[in-house]
Amino acid sequence: MATEILAEITGMLVEIVGDEYLLAEEVTMKTTFNEDLALESIEFVALAELLHHRYGAEVDLMGFLAEKDMDAILAMSVGELVTHIGRITHTSLARAAAGTSAASAG
Numbered sequence: 001m002a003t004e005i006l007a008e009i010t011g012m013l014v015e016i017v018g019d020e021y022l023l024a025e026e027v028t029m030k031t032t033f034n035e036d037l038a039l040e041s042i043e044f045v046a047l048a049e050l051l052h053h054r055y056g057a058e059v060d061l062m063g064f065l066a067e068k069d070m071d072a073i074l075a076m077s078v079g080e081l082v083t084h085i086g087r088i089t090h091t092s093l094a095r096a097a098a099g100t101s102a103a104s105a106g
Contacts (some may be wrong), residue, residue: 001090002029005082012050016043029079051085058088 010027017037033039039047048061064084065073 001086002082005085005089006078008054009051009078009081009085012047012054013037013039015050016046027078029077029082031078033076033078033081034074055085055089056092058092059085 006027006029013027017039027037031037033044044061044065051059051061061081064081065076068076
């Protein structure tokens with residue numbers, strides 16, 4: 001699942017910052033948003049929108065960032081975001097499956 005999420009985030013980043021920059025350096029779980037990708041705040045907003053469209057309101061990038069101090073935000077890796085999305089989507093899938101099981105049992 002993490003590999004799929006990483007690929008989707010990479011695609012979103014290519015859309016936001018342009019692929020020529022990302023082609024020069026492959027995005028990995030260790031790639032940092034600040035130092036490696038030099039993402040601007042407006043690009044974080046664009047990424048938040050794309051994540052919202054793809055994964056729904058539960059994957060709230062701005063809320064995720066709000067839980068971190070400035071140093072943690074500046075050091076954040078793509079892998080941290082992948083892990084966060086994986087955790088959220090896994091929980092959502094589990095809830096949906098439980099709801100489906102309960103509905104079919106009733």
